[in-house]
Amino acid sequence: MNKTGKLYAIGVGPGAGDLMTLRSLRLMQSLDVIAIPEKNKGQADSFAWAIAQQELDTESMRGEALYLWFPMTRDVSITVPAWEAAAEALVSRLQAGLDVGFITEGDPSVFSTWAYLQEELAERLPNLQVEVVPAVSSITAVPAATTIPLADGEERFCVVPATYGIEMLPRLIEEFDTLILIKAGRMVKPLIEMLEPMGLLHCATYVSHATGENQQVYRDLREVPEEHRYFAMVQLSIRGRKGILRRGQQ
Numbered sequence: 441m442n443k444t445g446k447l448y449a450i451g452v453g454p455g456a457g458d459l460m461t462l463r464s465l466r467l468m469q470s471l472d473v474i475a476i477p478e479k480n481k482g483q484a485d486s487f488a489w490a491i492a493q494q495e496l497d498t499e500s501m502r503g504e505a506l507y508l509w510f511p512m513t514r515d516v517s518i519t520v521p522a523w524e525a526a527a528e529a530l531v532s533r534l535q536a537g538l539d540v541g542f543i544t545e546g547d548p549s550v551f552s553t554w555a556y557l558q559e560e561l562a563e564r565l566p567n568l569q570v571e572v573v574p575a576v577s578s579i580t581a582v583p584a585a586t587t588i589p590l591a592d593g594e595e596r597f598c599v600v601p602a603t604y605g606i607e608m609l610p611r612l613i614e615e616f617d618t619l620i621l622i623k624a625g626r627m628v629k630p631l632i633e634m635l636e637p638m639g640l641l642h643c644a645t646y647v648s649h650a651t652g653e654n655q656q657v658y659r660d661l662r663e664v665p666e667e668h669r670y671f672a673m674v675q676l677s678i679r680g681r682k683g684i685l686r687r688g689q690q
């Protein structure tokens with residue numbers, strides 16, 4: 441009987457091909473199967489794969505490129521069967537002794553379908569060997585684009601999905617020096633409405649496609665054009681308030 445293959449979660453970074461790690465590239469070149477998440481069934485429209493292909497020589501890849509459909513909807517009658525089919529496709533290959541790499545945009549541990557897949561596969565193959573290959577995440581790519589550090593000294597930062605509960609922001613603003621609002625593309629208007637009366641609009645910077653060729657940075661949320669409100673984060677930086685240097689001067 442074949443030994444079960446090993447499963448890798450491979451982060452490919454936030455957009456720029458040359459920000460991929462050597463380890464990610466080497467694994468994509470050499471594994472038996474590279475599993476690629478696609479948004480629309482049969483469309484091969486994978487952002488992660490587009491990033492990988494900037495540096496990966498796909499002609500000389502050893503393995504199979506396997507597209508897995510992860511629909512972009514919250515309708516469980518669509519997502520559950522699709523995600524189960526994706527898990528089964530991987531199980532059959534792993535059981536055949538093949539080593540599989542599942543690629544993710546950014547880092548696999550940060551808001552990625554990988555979290556779901558890992559749970560599903562652990563249920564089906566309890567002794568499965570797993571390795572997570574970390575990568576540059578949007579959480580650090582965005583501050584690189586704004587050139588505003590996340591935190592220093594005694595400062596604290598947090599990461600929250602903007603699409604779920606921006607009513608939490610006033611409380612978080614009290615507690616943290618920097619807030620990273622992930623999935624902020626469609627939340628620009630409600631964010632302006634919340635931050636303007638608080639006098640904090642000038643602390644917000646909007647970044648889409650950080651490090652990619654089409655990177656956009658807006659230091660005034662009111663200037664973000666509708667068509668750019670996609671694949672974006674807002675960095676809310678209120679750091680000067682209690683940074684360590686200021687404390688030292690008190």
Ligand SMILES: C[S@@+](CC[C@H](N)C(=O)[O-])C[C@H]1O[C@@H](n2cnc3c(N)ncnc32)[C@H](O)[C@@H]1O
Nearest residue numbers: 454546547550577578622623649650671672673
């Ligand atoms: C499903 S999450 C994936 C996060 C990814 N695993 C990571 O480590 O960055 C997708 C969200 O991350 C943010 N994001 C990812 N890459 C980005 C980039 N290059 N520039 C700006 N935001 C990005 C956007 O808010 C996007 O809606």
